[in-house]
Amino acid sequence: MAYKILVLKGDGIGPEVVGEALQALKVVARRDAVDIEFREAPIGGHAIDAYGKPLPDATLAAARDCDAILLGAVGGPKWDNPKAEMRPEQALLGLRKELGLFANVRPVKSVKEFLPASPLRPDIVNGVDLVVIRELTGGIYYGKPSERRSGADGREAVDTCYYSESEIERVLRYGFELARERRKKLTSVDKANVLSTSRLWREIATEVAARYPDVKCDHQLVDSMAMHLIRRPRDFDVIVTENMFGDILTDEASVLAGSMGLLPSASLGEELNGAGYRIGLYEPIHGSAPDIAGRDEANPLAAILSAALLLEHSLGMRAEAELITQAVEGVVRDGYRTRDLGGGAGVKVVGCKAMGRLVRERIESLEPEA
Ligand SMILES: NC(=O)c1ccc[n+]([C@@H]2O[C@H](COP(=O)([O-])OP(=O)(O)OC[C@H]3O[C@@H](n4cnc5c(N)ncnc54)[C@H](O)[C@@H]3O)[C@@H](O)[C@H]2O)c1
Structure with a gap:
């Protein structure tokens, strides 16, 4: 039976960073012959514009019918009026409440390369x-x-x-x-x-x-x-x-x-079928960064690491999750950085797409742990 993952790209840099995370998941699924069906649905500001609400009924129905959700970010200046009846962030509160996502999990691990930035x-x-x-x-x-x-x-x-x-x-x-x-x-x-x-x-x-x-x-x-x-x-x-x-x-x-650009998060609900795996919503902790949206400058690593959390907590694929984490660490160790992560000697600054490609190449070159 195929796993069902709902992809909610959202606003601002959401589509860019989730695009890279999605491709990383597809590489892992292909190399380990895991059957995953990916669906997409609108959320946030774009959903307000197109459907009159930030969490359209069809999006909520799709969320209820999946094993896990991968989200980018919602919001932006266009929808910032505090007096507006509809705000993009309401979609997140709605999803949490409707899916019973009661535990927000944020792993924080220091990375040697970013110690000087702390x-x-x-x-x-x-x-x-x-x-x-x-x-x-x-x-x-x-x-x-x-x-x-x-x-x-x-x-x-x-x-x-x-x-x-x-x-x-x-x-x-x-x-x-x-x-x-x-x-x-x-x-x-x-x-x-x-x-x-x-x-x-x-x-x-x-x-x-x-x-x-x-x-x-x-x-x-x-x-x-x-x-x-x-x-x-x-x-x-x-x-x-x-x-x-x-x-x-x-x-x-x-x-x-040392950098927000490396931090993923998971919001988890009850166990699925008592099997230890949970329905979960996975997203980077950063927002929609409208100031750099559409410029191929966004850092996709937190979104890619969110995909790793998804594999671990909702699909029970720990080795594959570790593979993605190792790939990200490897690329950072090799000196590749998006602009937000800072420059310095030996650092190679790349865009969002190139960073995503480097991670995928790294995944393909690594053996999964037993
Ligand atoms: N969970 C969510 O969807 C979420 C969380 C926080 C903020 N927001 C929304 O995002 C919008 C912008 O909020 P903000 O500016 O306070 O926070 P933000 O995290 O979007 O941006 C803060 C700063 O960090 C930079 N940044 C953030 N993520 C980055 C990335 N992946 N790569 C490179 N640089 C990155 C931005 O360019 C900006 O300079 C607002 O509408 C806010 O409501 C959404």
Whole structure:
């Protein structure tokens, strides 16, 4: 039976970077004789223009009927009016909610070649290899009431942070499963000294930890975690936290890699058929970069690495995922860079298409790991 992958190229540089990621996937599928059916659908600003909404019904239906989704980015100045009824970003919230994508997974690995580009000292970031898991469909971004109103004191506003036991438990369980396959360390981040939701979070984290005695679990308050993450990032393996804390910590963690252009992400839902693989949405962490769209300058590596995450988490093809990662690392080691990654001695600056081609050639030259 063929795997079904939905490709949502989106706006700005989305089509350029996803185009290269798609071709990398096709090379892997061809060389390992894996049957993958690729479908495409509109999303974001272009979908607003053509269909009157950022997540057309047909796109959502196609997303429900696939094993995984590869996304570029959405948005751009044309659709930036904050008062507009429809905004491209609504498509992402809609997909997350409709597909139950509750765990946002962002691996951050420092790359030796980019250590000098990091604002942090090389001795701090060298060897960083961590994953931040952010709860994605609950918490203060979704709680009701969330509104502005008039009160006795004039204008006031309220947002509500709500978490249920099952929402907290499933994302922590996913974190422990992942930690088990890595260095067996999990840091649960909360604000248990102040918030009720965080006290429940810590209570459940402690209960789930008891079911994973082989994983070392510790708890950090989010404010001190923000400091530890840049002071001693090598000490962390898997970090799990709620939606808003994760939103902030994932951006902070992205600095550790030296370049945003290398960071993929996965948003995962429940297991498919109990087989360990999950429906997932895979995308680079960068946006649609309208300033360089259509100029063949975009860096496709984060999108290509997102395709590697897709193979690993939704198709269970770890060796093939590793092949793509190794190919990207090899090309970077050989000195090839897109403009955003910076120049320097021995560096060869190439465009988006050439970078994609170099990665494909590298994939074809590598033997998959057993
Ligand atoms: N998940 C998403 O779809 C997503 C995420 C963030 C921003 N956005 C949207 O993207 C648009 C632009 O947002 P922004 O400027 O704040 O962030 P951005 O990430 O698009 O761009 C920030 C800077 O980084 C550069 N850049 C980003 N990705 C690059 C790549 N792959 N290669 C080379 N350079 C790259 C851009 O040229 C720009 O100078 C906005 O409409 C925003 O809403 C979408």
